[in-house]
Amino acid sequence: MELSLQNITKFYFKNLALDRFSVHLTPGIYALLGPNGSGKSTLMNILTDNLKADSGTVMYTNDAGISENILKMGERFREKIGFMPQYSGFYPNFSAERFLWYIASLKGLDKNTATLQIPEVLAAVELSDVANHRIGTFSGGMKQRLAFAQAILGDPEILILDEPTAGLDPRQSVSIRNYISEIALDKIVLIATHVVSDIEYIAKEVIVMKKGTIAAKGSPSLLAKNMEGMVWQVTVPSEEVSEMQMFYRVTNISVPPTDANHVILRILSGHKPTSDAKTIVPTLEDYYLYTFGTEIL
Ligand SMILES: Nc1ncnc2c1ncn2[C@@H]1O[C@H](COP(=O)(O)OP(=O)(O)O)[C@@H](O)[C@H]1O
Ligand SMILES: [Mg+2]
Structure with missing residues (x-):
C-alpha cells in the first residue's frame, strides 16, 4: 500500500496554504511537524477527501500495485481511513458508546465487529468507565480521547491524526503514543503535531513543514544530526x-x-x-x- 501526494496546492483566497506539496507514504509512522499555520491541517483535510485541493493529486496504490486517484475512489477510499480532525464536533446528548456505534455504522462495520471493537477502543483510551455518560459532560481531554477512539475504530489501514495529544496530560499523551506505535504495523500513520516529543521516538520519518512546503524530511536521528x-x-x-x-x-x-x-x-x-x-x-x-x-x- 502507498499514498502519493503530487504537487498539492491550496489557496484560501489569496493565502497560499500548500505550495506544490509532494510526498510519498508507505506503511509506517510519519510525523508532520510544523508551527501553527504551516499547512498541516489543510494537508490532512485534502488527504482525507474533506477538502478539495486547487491542483495536484493524491494517488492510492493497493497491495496489488494498482494506483487510483482518491477522488475517483470516493467512498472506497474513505472507508480505508481513520481520521482524527484537529477539532471534533460531538452530539452532546450522545453517550461515548452510542457515538461509537454511530461512527461504526458510518464506517460500514458489521454488528459483530462493532460489538467486539467498541469496548476495545473505549478501553484503549480509558473511557470504559464513562462509556454510558453523555459526551456533554466530558472534559476536553476526554473528548480528545474519544476522537482518537473513533479514528481507530474499524482498524483502518490509513490513520490520519491531527494533533492527537492536544489537551491531554503527559501520562495520557504517552499512553496514546504507545498505542499508536503498537497498532502502526502495516498501516500508514500520519501524525500532525508541533510537539516534538509526541513523535521523536515513534516516527520513521519526520516531514518538517514550513509555510505550506517541506522544509526538511528524514528520520528523527538524521534531522537531529544536522545540529551536530x-x-x-x-x-x-x-x-x-x-x-x-x-x-x-x-x-x-x-x-x-x-x-x-x-x-x-x-x-x-x-x-x-x-x-x-x-x-x-x-x-x-x-x-x-x-x-x-x-x-x-
Ligand atoms: N478555512 C480556512 N479559511 C481561510 N484560511 C485558512 C483556513 N484554514 C486554514 N487557513 C490558513 O491556511 C494556513 C494553513 O493553516 P492550517 O492548515 O490550519 O495549518 P496548521 O494545521 O499547520 O496550523 C494558515 O495561514 C491559515 O490561516
Ligand atoms: Mg492544524
Missing part, C-alpha cells in the same frame, strides 16, 4: 542569563543541584558561545527550534 556541533552547554553565573539570551538562542535553563549561583544553559549556535562551552548531543527538538527560530520561541 551546534548544541552547547554553558554554565554561567545566574546574573549573566539575560545577556546570554540577548546574543544566543537559549533553549533550556537549569540550576545545577550543588550551586544555586550558577545556571546551566542549552544554547543553539553555529559558533562556540564561550571558551568553556561544551558541545552536547543534539535532539530533534534542537533541530526544530533552530529551524523555526523566533517564529515559535
Whole structure:
C-alpha cells in the first residue's frame, strides 16, 4: 500500500496554504511537524477527501500495485481511513458508546465487529468507565480521547491524526503514543503535531513543514544530526542569563543541584558561545527550534 501526494496546492483566497506539496507514504509512522499555520491541517483535510485541493493529486496504490486517484475512489477510499480532525464536533446528548456505534455504522462495520471493537477502543483510551455518560459532560481531554477512539475504530489501514495529544496530560499523551506505535504495523500513520516529543521516538520519518512546503524530511536521528556541533552547554553565573539570551538562542535553563549561583544553559549556535562551552548531543527538538527560530520561541 502507498499514498502519493503530487504537487498539492491550496489557496484560501489569496493565502497560499500548500505550495506544490509532494510526498510519498508507505506503511509506517510519519510525523508532520510544523508551527501553527504551516499547512498541516489543510494537508490532512485534502488527504482525507474533506477538502478539495486547487491542483495536484493524491494517488492510492493497493497491495496489488494498482494506483487510483482518491477522488475517483470516493467512498472506497474513505472507508480505508481513520481520521482524527484537529477539532471534533460531538452530539452532546450522545453517550461515548452510542457515538461509537454511530461512527461504526458510518464506517460500514458489521454488528459483530462493532460489538467486539467498541469496548476495545473505549478501553484503549480509558473511557470504559464513562462509556454510558453523555459526551456533554466530558472534559476536553476526554473528548480528545474519544476522537482518537473513533479514528481507530474499524482498524483502518490509513490513520490520519491531527494533533492527537492536544489537551491531554503527559501520562495520557504517552499512553496514546504507545498505542499508536503498537497498532502502526502495516498501516500508514500520519501524525500532525508541533510537539516534538509526541513523535521523536515513534516516527520513521519526520516531514518538517514550513509555510505550506517541506522544509526538511528524514528520520528523527538524521534531522537531529544536522545540529551536530551546534548544541552547547554553558554554565554561567545566574546574573549573566539575560545577556546570554540577548546574543544566543537559549533553549533550556537549569540550576545545577550543588550551586544555586550558577545556571546551566542549552544554547543553539553555529559558533562556540564561550571558551568553556561544551558541545552536547543534539535532539530533534534542537533541530526544530533552530529551524523555526523566533517564529515559535
Ligand atoms: N478555512 C480556512 N479559511 C481561510 N484560511 C485558512 C483556513 N484554514 C486554514 N487557513 C490558513 O491556511 C494556513 C494553513 O493553516 P492550517 O492548515 O490550519 O495549518 P496548521 O494545521 O499547520 O496550523 C494558515 O495561514 C491559515 O490561516
Ligand atoms: Mg492544524
